[in-house]
Amino acid sequence: ANAVGDSLQPQTPSRHEKSLGLLTTKFVTLLQEAKDGVLDLKAAADTLAVRQKRRIYDITNVLEGIGLIEKKSKNSIQWKGVGPGCNTREIADKLIDLKAELDDLALREHELDQQRIWVQQSIKNPECQT
Known part of the structure; x- marks a missing residue:
């Protein structure tokens, strides 16, 4: 493959870049860095450029199920797990x-x-x- 041909490829996200696992990792990082560990889900969806909010809800349902987050209100959640920089x-x-x-x-x-x-x-x- 040559450099010119590579640059002409459309900039569509790869399967890995769209994966729920990668999105979850980015979401948890965003959540751990949020002020007081509270994250607005609409803001998170915008920050992560998620078109389907269902994917955010899938992540939050699992994290809530295993006790890492809790709902604070309809559109915000609170981190309960260990924080970033934990040794x-x-x-x-x-x-x-x-x-x-x-x-x-x-x-x-x-x-x-x-x-x-x-x-x-x-x-x-x-x-x-x-």
Whole structure:
């Protein structure tokens, strides 16, 4: 393909550029950056150049269903999820620490269960003790 031929192609959005997933990503970014986390849906549709408001409602219904937003009024929503700039590395490190702690607790629980079994056996068979 040559550069001249490429520039003559019509500037229609690609399938990816029109995807609901990409629109959702842009919508959530807009929502996280909104003042006090409150976003006017009409303004969002204009900003994102969405001709079908149904697509915005599809996004808001899912986000509301999973508890990331709540409706403030007919045309505005409030963000309830984590904000931009949230330290995801810190969260990942905390998750690793908690999983390690959980593993330690599971090991300790196993040790205590084993000791409980030994105590129960020694109560049942006192003559076998040394």
